[in-house]
Amino acid sequence: MNEVSKFLKLSRVSAEQTVSYGLVFFASLVIFFISQVIQSYLSAYNLSLMYISFTAGFILFIPLVSLVLHPLLVNRAGQRETFHIRALLANIGLICVVQFLCFLIWITDAITLYSLYVDQNSFLAKVFAIKTQARGDLTFEFYCFNFVLAWLFSLLSMIVGVLPCLIARLDNLGLVGDFVAAFSFAKSQLLLISLYALLIVSAVLLPLLYAKYLFVVVFPIVLVVIFTRLNKDYLLWSKS
Secondary structure, eight states, rough: HHHHHHHHEEEEEHHHHHHHHHHHHHHHHHHHHHHEEEEEEHTTOOOOOHHHHHHHHHHGGGGHGGGGGGGGGBBBTTTTTOHHHHHHHHHHHHHHHHHHHHHHHHHHHHHHHHHHTTOEEEEHHTTTTTOOOOOOOOHHHHHHHHHHHHHHHHHHHIIIIIIIHHHHHTTTTOOOHHHHHHHHHHHHHHHHHHHHHHHHHHHHHHHHHHHHHGHHHHHHHHHHHHHHHHHHHHHOOOOO
């Protein structure tokens, strides 16, 4: 009887993990589809350089995508977390609103920067009535700025979005306690978190800019690896 219950438990965990992998792959497809629609519209209006700003903005949705990876969490007893659909939907509703607002704010600022420093005579500059003196072509600086900002977005998304939700599932310290623990962990492991942020940026920007179909494969793999590593790193850190 015990053997049967163990087998059913393992099957349930395996099924939950399969659902989790399937959902993160589906989320990657959705992001890829949105990126291609945006790229086609930008090309139609001769705004292709703006595409990097949208790809950088996609990183803000990392906390939302990471919610589907919670069944991969390993608790202190070495067991997999179960999949709670109600908790998932509640977290999705909260994070989706915050992340969407952040994305809109960023894109508005990106349009202004593009119109000021890249193309002062662009369609966007005319629509938003942005007037400025010619400053020359600062395309390279615009790209560098977006890469750096994407890294900061990635870092912020992990510290403010991914880690508090992860800690809530493992320790449940309360809303404030989860954020405090997330900041404490990030502060003590800043170099490691910065490296993870750089990997996420590389998995999002580079494929979407230079090898778009590779994004569907690279992004979910990198996200799963980093999420599971954060799980293990936090458990080791909290024991010390």
